[in-house]
Amino acid sequence: MFTIKxxxxxxxxxxxxxxxxxxxxxxxxxxxSLRNKLYDWSFYKSTSYDFPLICVGNLSxxxxxxxxxxxxxxxxxxxxxxxxxxSRGYGRVSKGFVIAxxxxxxxxxxxxxxxLFKKFKDISVAVDADRQNGLDLLKKSKPSxxxxxxxxxxxxxxxxxxxxxxxxAYDQIYCHDYVxxxxxxxxxxxxxxxxxxIVVTKSPKSLSQEHKFNIIEQLNPESNQEVFFSSIHYxxxxxxxxxxxxxxDLKAVRFTLVTGxxxxxxxxxxxxxxxxxxxxxxxxxxxxxxxxxxELIYSKSFVxxxxxxxxxxxxxxxxxxxxxxxxxxxxxxxxxxxxxDSYIKQHxx
Numbered sequence: 001m002f003t004i005k006x007x008x009x010x011x012x013x014x015x016x017x018x019x020x021x022x023x024x025x026x027x028x029x030x031x032x033s034l035r036n037k038l039y040d041w042s043f044y045k046s047t048s049y050d051f052p053l054i055c056v057g058n059l060s061x062x063x064x065x066x067x068x069x070x071x072x073x074x075x076x077x078x079x080x081x082x083x084x085x086x087s088r089g090y091g092r093v094s095k096g097f098v099i100a101x102x103x104x105x106x107x108x109x110x111x112x113x114x115x116l117f118k119k120f121k122d123i124s125v126a127v128d129a130d131r132q133n134g135l136d137l138l139k140k141s142k143p144s145x146x147x148x149x150x151x152x153x154x155x156x157x158x159x160x161x162x163x164x165x166x167x168x169a170y171d172q173i174y175c176h177d178y179v180x181x182x183x184x185x186x187x188x189x190x191x192x193x194x195x196x197x198i199v200v201t202k203s204p205k206s207l208s209q210e211h212k213f214n215i216i217e218q219l220n221p222e223s224n225q226e227v228f229f230s231s232i233h234y235x236x237x238x239x240x241x242x243x244x245x246x247x248x249d250l251k252a253v254r255f256t257l258v259t260g261x262x263x264x265x266x267x268x269x270x271x272x273x274x275x276x277x278x279x280x281x282x283x284x285x286x287x288x289x290x291x292x293x294x295e296l297i298y299s300k301s302f303v304x305x306x307x308x309x310x311x312x313x314x315x316x317x318x319x320x321x322x323x324x325x326x327x328x329x330x331x332x333x334x335x336x337x338x339x340x341d342s343y344i345k346q347h348x349x
Contacts, residue, residue: 021181025180025181025182025183036187036190045158046159047158048162052343052344052347053159053160053161053162053163054165055150055164055165056070056149058152059154059177059187059192060168060169060184061180061184063285064169065230067115067116068201068326069165070149073340078120078122080341082123082146083148084123084125084126085113085123085149088110088128089127094108097126097138099138104117109125109127110127110286111309111312115311124142131156132158132159146348147344163343168219169200170200170201170203170204173200173218174192175189196225197225198226199227199330202231203230203231207229212229226339228336231331234326235327237325239324240321247324250276255276255301255302256279256297256303256304257281257304258313260283260309262285264280264282267324281296289312294313298320300320302322305321305324307325
């Protein structure tokens with residue numbers, strides 16, 4: 001787990017390494033740009049599909065809120081269409097194509113797909129690092145599926161999604177960033193041109209129209225692209241395996257917050273803003289908890305965690321572990337949903 005000292009050391013080391021590695025940025029830029037051009041020129045084959053395929057991704061390395069966006073899409077599409085999700089299944093111990101069933105665990109399909117599977121009983125959830133193979137087997141095993149959501153596949157150019165949703169975090173929009181290894185971008189900013197919709201995630205709820213226009217101007221979208229803003233809304237209710245309770249109850253106790261996500265800062269800020277007092281055990285994204293770490297966590301009288309981490313922490317005998325549900329809200333949600341739905345309807349007209 002990360003201590004304050006660990007964070008300081010990591011920050012200093014990362015800053016130093018990025019300065020040292022800056023001469024390699026042009027090389028990375030050229031290699032990735034050439035790869036994208038070879039796909040654009042059809043030198044490398046990119047497979048298209050005859051069913052609606054929506055990709056949710058980003059240019060940067062993690063932390064933009066892809067899973068909440070996928071959940072948002074599932075929520076408004078599942079009443080109209082038979083929906084499936086396909087992702088890599090990061091952190092799972094299984095290999096190849098796996099479609100979730102009642103016996104599946106987070107270790108089988110990954111924590112984020114498992115979260116989707118537990119929350120949405122009426123969709124199909126599949127994982128495969130090879131997206132082409134995954135799509136073929138998914139449609140073969142579930143031929144009635146009408147819409148597939150690809151999670152974190154923006155750079156998987158072997159698959160050509162019909163509709164790309166590009167996410168960029170409010171506090172680190174891609175137009176101010178650089179490619180790896182000195183920046184956080186997986187590919188050059190020009191890759192954003194492949195998106196049909198750009199969503200600025202984790203935006204403040206009170207963001208003014210003037211500020212939004214300023215960000216849109218910086219992003220400089222193409223004429224065929226629309227820009228939206230989303231924010232995270234935290235529930236007033238905590239949830240465990242067997243019960244729920246009000247967040248307000250936490251004002252009377254000192255509890256332990258456990259996170260294993262890319263960027264816990266928004267959650268920490270929210271909890272502090274409502275006057276809660278807690279210790280924070282912070283782990284890296286998708287962290288697989290060791291036996292000793294679990295013993296430490298379960299020794300705490302009250303544990304609060306994220307929904308993603310809950311899938312790896314909860315058990316029938318550990319009822320002091322709760323998670324705080326979140327909900328994604330999109331500004332101009334009607335316009336966003338209409339844009340997505342219009343793309344899907346093209347396949348059924």
